[in-house]
Amino acid sequence: MLILYVLMLFMIIAAVIAVETRNLLSAVICVGSIGFVGSLMFLFLCAPDIAITQIVVEVLGLIILIRATISRDLTFISGDKEFFGVVVSIVLIAVIFLAGMKVLDTLPAFGTAIFTQVPDAASQVYLSEGLQRTGAANIVTSVILDFRAYDTLGEATVLFTSILGASAILRKKSRRRLG
Amino acid sequence: MLYALCFLLFMIGLYCAITKKNMVKIVIGIMVMEYAVNLFLIMLGYRTNGIAPIIGKGDLNPETGQVLSSFINGSVDPLPQALVLTSIVISLGSLALMISLCIRIYGKYRTFDITKIRRLRG
Amino acid sequence: MIDGMKGMTVIVKTISSWVKLLIFLFGIYIVLFGHLTPGGGFAGGIILASSYVLLMFAYGREFVEANLPLGLASKLDSVGAFLFALVAILGFAFGGAFFANFLYQNYLPGESLRLISAGTIPLSNIAIGLKVGASLFLIILTLSICCHYEAGSEEPNDDEE
Incomplete structure (x- = not known):
């Protein structure tokens, strides 16, 4: 079970880097690493069909994403955020987070299908x-x-x-x- | 605990998709959410020390040809795997659709910023 | 061997001309053995598409378009979808229900764990593999054409012909 935690933490770290980095090409490559680690995780979760499909889909998806981002001048977004939009997004994220926490209590323990x-x-x-x-x-x-x-x-x-x-x-x- | 980490991954993707202003970043957020949901569905069907749902020669009764009960009681859930398999391929199709929209908008406005696009449409 | 203006260096072209056959064979294997081993139409179709994508990156777009034109690829896509629907309708005609596995139930019970078994499932796998492979190849080709013409001109809708 330890390997699943390690892979999951790796995915979360890669997701945070992909979200927060300024360079679009680095973000796309981080998304690719999330997909490959996810395929490894499917393999450890006894799903070889999905592992094969995920790994080939990831290759093609990475090609598509790099096609979109390469040789474009990277637009840096200036941070004039609207107050209303920020409040709405924070409220939405908080509501989904609380609802998800409620749902997580009702799930059975990991390992019992x-x-x-x-x-x-x-x-x-x-x-x-x-x-x-x-x-x-x-x-x-x-x-x-x-x-x-x-x-x-x-x-x-x-x-x-x-x-x-x-x-x-x-x-x-x-x-x-x-x- | 693994469910909670998976939910955290979903929240990261949701945060990215809602608050970022770069179109490619929004696409990345949606992709992260897709990974989290697929992983969660597979985790729901996992059994400790489970085996993959593929019948080999060792899982059959040699005389009658019936499936042994050790396979039925040890295998992981095949139903979420089948549904996630179609979902992964669909995610590639929708990714191509989103990226082609991004390329088209970039060709017209020369930017990925969604606020500038709204401003320019006069 | 095509050399010169389009594509990458000679090393990449030589290696990919060897590797493309292996990838194609592996895709066919994954499609055909989908009912016995991990894999199936989805994964095999994407592997078949990726062999052509490798050729496209190594040799340039024109070489691949000469081998597998856009019209032929879209026809293959439609043929895959039609075959899948045909299997379903034949199940309706012979087995009594849409998507009934009529070959396995009525005509060809077969021995399990063999290549020729499981009735209509290998046929559906082949149809799905054809459809998924052709459609993903079409997506990559379309994106590549778009990037090609957009890189040159400032206003993409004008100046063409």
């Missing part, structure tokens, strides 16, 4: 009958492509829409000028 506390949880059925009913040895794959395939269909739709949006935003010429 929540689905073992619930009788007739869906995960029990997936674990015990997944091989017989779908034939896939990887239970995670049998969940995303057989038991809950609607989820994957929705994911494909969202990905398609986001790419459509990105290529519409980045189009070279606007339609108005053509016509």
